[in-house]
Amino acid sequence: MLPDNHHKYPWALPRVFPAILMAHEDLHAKHGLLLGRFINILNFSTEDPVAGSCAESRAQVVAVDAKLYIRPDAFFGPGCVYPLASVGRFASHWKLPLITAGGPAFGFDKREEYRTIVRSGPSTTKLGEFANVLHTHFNWTSRAVVIFHDLRQDDRPHYFLSEGIFLNLKEEMNVTVEAQPYEDDKDYKDLIAFMKEHGRIVYLCGPLETFLNIMKLFQSEIQDPENYAIFYLDVFAESLTDRRPWQSPDFDWADPIDVFKSVFVITYRPPDNPEYKDFQTRLHARAKKDFGVDLEPSLKDLIAGSFYDGFVLYAKALEETLAEGGAQNDGINITMRTQNRRFWGVTGLVNTDHKNAREIDVNLWAMTDQESGEFGLVAFYNGSTKEIIWSQSEKIHWPSGGPPLDNPPCVFSKDDPSCNDGHLPVLGIVAVGSGLALIIFGISSFLIYSHSQWDLIRGMVEERRRSSCPPERVPHGLLIS
Template sequence: MHPSSGNPSGRFPELWCLLHRSSGNPSGRFPVLLGLLLTLFCRPDPCAGADLTIAVVLPEHNTSYPWAWPRVGPAVRRAVRGINARRDLLPGYTIKLTFGSSEDREGACSDSIAPLSAVDLKMGANPSLFLGPGCVYTAAPVARFTRHWGLPLLTAAAEAVGFGHKEAEFALTTRTGPSHGKLGEFGTRLSRRFGWTRRALLLYWDGHNDDRPCYFAAEGLYLQLPRLNITVEDIPFVESNYTALLGHVRQKARIVYVCCAPEVFRKLMLHAHREGLTAGEYAFFYVDLFGASLQGSVFPDRRLPWQRNDGDDAVAREAYKAVMIITYSEPTNPEYRPFLEEIKREARADYNFTMEDGLKNFIAAAFHDGVMLYAHAVNETLALEGSIANATAITPRMWNRTFYGVTGFMRIDPNGDRETDYSLWDMDPASGEFEIVANYNGTTKEIEMVAGKDIHWPGNAIPRDVPFCGFENSNPACRKASFSLLEILSLAMTLLLSIAIIAAFFVYRKMKLEKELAAELWRVHWEDVQSSNLEKNLRSMGSKLTLSLRGSNYGSLLTTEGQVQVYAKTAYYKGNLVAIKHVRRKRIDLARNVLFELKHMRDVQSKHLTRFIGACIDAPNICILTEYCTRGSLQVSLQNIAFPRTFHTFQILPFRHNPVDHVWHAPTLFLQILPKPKYAHWFAPQKVLVA
């Protein structure tokens, strides 16, 4: 039972003290009965100082957490000592602390251990306030319990956006430290300042273990950036296949927010540089809220987050030109540094822990200011005749107000969350050192550039959040002027396939031609030629012969008595009657051009031409075989036609005359004339093999 509940001593403590002391003294003015009655309604000795218990639920040993008790404990104890020493702050009350660990045996935050510790503290100490937890997964169940118990919960951690929903289960939760919803607000201000209104990408490491800090950090950006109608893509990653990861980056965005360990980020940027993503088209914002990549023995000591002395420093330095680092802003008020020195000494003396400089110390200072803020809220509630047990009255008094503490001016928004300040770091290309170029004021919602400092963009210009042609060549201007990558690849593949098919076709034709040339299908062996008795039989019938081309093997037989006429020397070849023209040559050179012409002559097929059968080159029987034409020669056809007297001669084709053998040469027609030509006689399309 709290000191101000159930009796009027909370309203008039001095009067009740006087009555209580007088009633307990036998020599006092009031009778003993009155003293007994007063004892029944009074708490035991409230004038000696009533206890106001604060239950702390935080990690006990794992100092890697910024809210671990060895880090936070000295700051909270300092706040308690300060409150208890002040006569104007909670007079008549003494604040006491009771502690319960939220970590398991391995030192990690446990969502099962923390609520059990909270229950034990509630049953054993009956606290008025719960301080902590800090981890997201441990704070959630404890905050639900405190809401059910009607007790306020104050923490300087638990940054997840979900704790900002104060309508029900987190209605009594107040956060005096940073929260990731405010990080999202900073991201929207950055986008507005640089003109990024269309696309952003969140790339964060998420191993689904411990408290998933990068997942919850990305959550704030993921929920806030769409308020500017920005399309936000997110890619969680745990694998080391950076090439494939950067391939997704190339397809989705140009403005990339990355959250991961410093070593992982450096490897990512080395691959990004090799992939050509650091030349100016991309901007990488490294979400390093506690400045781990800038941390040294004195913060910020090592301002060269790219340096590892491993042989890749030169490449990493070039890659980090496209990087800006986002951290919490370190308080600059005069009280902050002396405060840190004091809690460092206490941590070393009482917890055997050496606190180094860094942004993690900001959490301890925020817990200190949170306890002070709570004390003022309770003080104001009591001044209005309220009760310290009335959490629904005390909690709103911590919201929507500004409080000056060791972290400077602390602004708590109407939703019970602290307005968080952030710093933006950029690398000086000349020195390679990162330095603050801009600060974000969470209270005014403004980005303030540091005087004399400029952002160095790799391409000397702010990169576009969407390429001019879009990520899928969606810009109509680009579609008219060029092709998409897929279209170019398709066209190239089609062209290559067409070239391959055409080349294969010509190779096939070439091979087929060579095979046909080598086969010599036109060649006739003399032993396959059988002589014919047609001419002899016709002579015995009394036919009248007219021979042409004296000394030639060819002649023209013209009959005036019958219809049958023999105009060439004949023989049988493969059962077919053929005409034979002997060539007066001892040998024939089968040059390639001759083979081509022989093949072409054999391939010629027309009902208007006498078909070329083949040629025999077996000396001394060198000859040409053609189809025997039973309908007569051109001479006979011309004799049967009556021409006008004015028509004396005609030409069949333009040709040149060879005086040696009286043969007219043409590509496929062979003409032969009489010694005293009146008409040109056509025998057959025979190729003459003589010069």
């Protein structure tokens, strides 16, 4: 149960259904699973043909009709979040396994509500776990900002992609995280002001064009970009085609290299095993044959590969269930066997946790060539070991010489008494200096005035003496003995 639009969705039918069919064909010969058994696979579109987007109501109808008239043993898909939420509740109620490499939303971790969902692809929760490790490494324990594009329609991909970072940092790391959505026609100056007021470690998630618009304004409005770290969530690496995220004919930069020194790009890590390369070649040929579409190699192939591995994972659990006398529609038993599993798939190591969510690897990109502005891979996060592996050949060139502070002194906490104490000596010095200047000026004026009067008095006395004026006629107060 998947949408049709392969340009819009990485889990669209033209991308995924060929992978499912390939997994089915490989099941006996390559994997030695379910020998002597036959699997019937049916595919249904869950897309609104008029809107060209995922339709929650359509997915519900497909699921209910399938349950009533076909009586399936398992569901594959949906991939979009809202259709998956509805069908996932149905599947859990019917005790049917639901395997998907879509649905990255944080909410699917709630096992009491989604008991039979198995996520064989990336999830926002695992992306958030990477952010936790990143913040621990750089000692960013106080503040962060999450800014995401959200039109509040269709699948809201950037909202769901960024929520894992927001919730993990807030709940697991006890970091103060402020979130701000934006739309296409939003005044981006509000976003720049939001950064200034709330944080220096910023996560941005949105279409590439809007990201570049924000960064262009950031360049003109922010006088100290070296005190920021901007992480752009671009999981399918669409901004890294030529490894220069800032390079676009539609943008006239004053000095893009200078401002993008503070920018990092977060992507999924593509599998580097030989099985994946072979899978991609077969996938593209099959998509052309079955759907008449030309697929270019991209990180979106990771989703199709994850559906392939999800099919194999389901077959392994099903075979174990049947071997112990269980039923092929016992979804609770089958999905329990997919938890905490490890095996080698076409996308590399497939490792699921106790919530049936796959551990994922993430790449971290930064500007490694300060002259050309080219980005390079500086680290990757191993989701299985929860470690960041730093590059031995490339490094981060921090503009200020080191990582920025996430909570600079007296920037966000001006009401802190220590900040006020820090300003008092300066004010005191100014006040005392001004007071001393006034006192010195006053004393000097008095002395100059007194000296003038003294000369006047002496002159008057001498004049009296010369005119033989009797001393007793000298005005009282002017006689000097």
